[in-house]
Amino acid sequence: MALCAKKRPPEEERRARANDREYNEKFQYASNCIKTSKYNILTFLPVNLFEQFQEVANTYFLFLLILQLIPQISSLSWFTTIVPLVLVLTITAVKDATDDYFRHKSDNQVNNRQSLVLINGTLQQEQWMNVCVGDIIKLENNQFVAADLLLLSSSEPHGLCYIETAELDGETNMKVRQAIPVTSELGDISKLAKFDGEVICEPPNNKLDKFSGALYWKENKFPLSNQNMLLRGCVLRNTEWCFGLVIFAGPDTKLMQNSGRTKFKRTSIDRLMNTLVLWIFGFLVCMGVILAIGNAIWEHEVGMRFQVYLPWDEAVDSAFFSGFLSFWSYIIILNTVVPISLYVRYAPSLPGSSGGPRERPLSVKVNFWGRNATSSSSCAVNTL
Secondary structure, eight states, X not given: OGGGGOOOOOOSSEEEETTOHHHHHTTTOOOSOOOOOOOOTTTHHHHHHXXXXXXXXXHHHHHHHHHHTOTTTOOSOTHHHHHHHHHHHHHHHHHHHHHHHHHHHHHHHHHTOEEEEEETTEEXXXXXXXXXXXXXXXXXXXXXXXXXXXXXXXXXXXGEEEEEOHHHHSOOSEEEEEXXXXXXXXXXXXXXXXXXXXXXXOOOOOOTTXXXXXXXXXXXXXXXOGGXXXXXXOEEESOSEEEEEEEEOGGGSHHHHHHOOOOOOOOHHHHHHHHHHHHHHHHHHHHHHHHHHHHHHHHHHTGGGGTTTSOOOTTOOSHHHXXXXXXXXXXXXXXXXXXXXXXXXXXXXXXXXXXXXXXXOEEEEEEETTEEEEEEEOOSOSOO
């Protein structure tokens, strides 16, 4: 997966020459490998804990645990806080690990799909992750488009082909794409193997309905538009075969440019509970301040008379400092106003965390050119 995360300098324009990997490699273009997972074995624990402690309640109970480790102010055992806190963190970590496992599984499945690539004058089976910018790919009917391609030729007259773009824009109606006339006759493998045209176009972007560039071939310039492009995620329909030149691969494709980074998701319940915990903690602080002030006044007015029988600790040298320590003691004693039991109950109730079915397939029936097609969609994460 190192190739998926390789950093490259920003592009001002994209240059791709057909059938010339050596020329294209000098630009350090991204490979066709994709990565949507958030963690690996080394980063899971620190990154996941960092994300979990963005929850106000988790931070609060960690702070409370630290206070309970200070003997001068703690009157309760730290065990009463660490057990439920570790339980909540563990359940959430297992849920996040499960989600990311399925992301890794999906990435591997997509990256290992097979595609026909023209290499050294012959069509060879290659994994999607090994497809490079400048390669010529053959697509057959009902196949997914492996990368953002310039349509070169097809089995249909005038270089036409039909695609379904449901994964890009949700539209299930067919769309028409057409090769430019100068390449529409390149349907023979021998002709495609000799094709050495160079495309100069815009850098990678997320605009699905826009493409500008030009094809330079045989000392001529041919303008290109979005109507000449097949984008990754599309499906070839009602077309026996077509050939395309890879322009953008992997994270540079418009599909991946629109997907963005995998982020830590918060549900509306998470945000509501964070707000409630902040209000409850504010109320707890107010109670602690009032009780600490009362303690300081009592120690100054009354407690001073009983020093022989009720001496202060060695570290306490004034009524004010006694009130300060009492404030933290009251915070520990009254910590139950923030209900960690609610979080213990809430965490296992998350979908997929209770040991039940994780995915609930949704059967979707759509109509393509008068034919019924059934596809299955499923939830990719537990946090919605």
